[in-house]
Amino acid sequence: MKSYTPIAKRFIFFLFNILFWVGVYFFYTYFLGYGTSNTAYVNTFSAYLMPVTIFLSYFIILYLIPKYFFKKKYFLFILYSCYTFIISFTAILLSIFFGLVFSSFLEGTDTKAITKSLTLVVIGVYFIVVIAVSLSLIIYNYLSSIKNENLKNKFLQTQLQLKEQELKFLKMQIHPHFLFNTLNTLYGFALKKSEEAPDMILKLSSLLDYILYQVDKPYVLLKNEIQHIDDYISLEKIRFQESLSVSFSEKLHDETIQIPPMLLLPFVENAFKHGKQINGILNININLKTTKDFLFFHIENTSKDDKTNKNGIGLENIQKRLEILYNNQFRLTMASEENQFIVDLKIPLKNG
Secondary structure, X not given: OOOOOHXXXXXXXXXXXXXXXXXXXXXXXXXXXXXXXXXXXXXHHHHHHHHHHHHHHHHHHHHHHHHXXXXXXXXXXXXXXXXXXXXXXXXXXXXXXXXXHHOHHHOOOOOOOOOOOHHHHHHHHHHHHHHHHHHHHHHHHXXXXXXXXXXXXXXXXXXXXXXXXXXXXXXXXXXXXXXXXXXXXXXXXXXXXXXXXXXXHHHHHHHHHHXXXXXXXXXXXXXXXXXXXXXXXXXXXXXXXXHEEEEEEEEOOOXXXXXXXXXXXXXXXXXXXXXXXXXXXXXXXXXEEEOOOEEEEEEEEEOOOOOOOOOOHHHHHHHHHHHHHHOOOOEEEEEEEOOEEEEEEEEEOOOO
């Protein structure tokens, strides 16, 4: 939409008013002089009606309506409108009288100057006033709707920026937390000078690449997220050795499915960090399935019912992130059962 400077807007408004009242004057000359050839008389008489018409219109537009009607002071609006009608009616009659008196010397002896009765002249004046007020209300409503729409757009834009900033903040919280756990694992193997350390470094570099270069994208391929979950599980398998039992099954109906990055990995990380060994074994079962419209993610790990899983920073942040990304369209349940902590997630898939 084209925008104008304040000076240009005032000029356009002034020009519109001038053109409108010029049009009203020509309407009076046509309305009052229809059927007569005495144009000089009609033109002069019409000029006497213009001041009262203009003053009455602007009084209603600039005073009565803003001061009482827009402020919902309807009783006072009706009361002062009645006063205005009485005073304006008198003013119109005086204008007609002076118009007849001071224009009488222009009247031809054989030509009827005014073809309309007194009643029709008064009705004509009020008709113009109604038109002027109606146009002003239409313009006011149009400008108000534009202003409200602009304010709404600015508000939505501000909200979107806040959401984006909050989302970035949540991501920044997740990354150090994830790296801390992984680097601790690598540090332990480096101290032991384990032969598996190079493979761990390779997998960690892949995860770092994912975090640094992919996580800022709004969406990534789901298979990429799965690959990095596999890398993370591999790192933890090296750390836990025989004290870990992990199963990860996925069933994708489409290889091109996209999801926000780092959406599922924090759940896996939480299972390893807060999971507890039962009989010397940490059991973690992960199931991922997609349909045409939804992604279903289920993860459970052995636990001691101490609720540390549920209160972890990672899960708290991922829940906030889900609220930002999916509003009320996702379902996340976290439950502690007998020696088990279970997470179920259902999110809508991006179409196209």
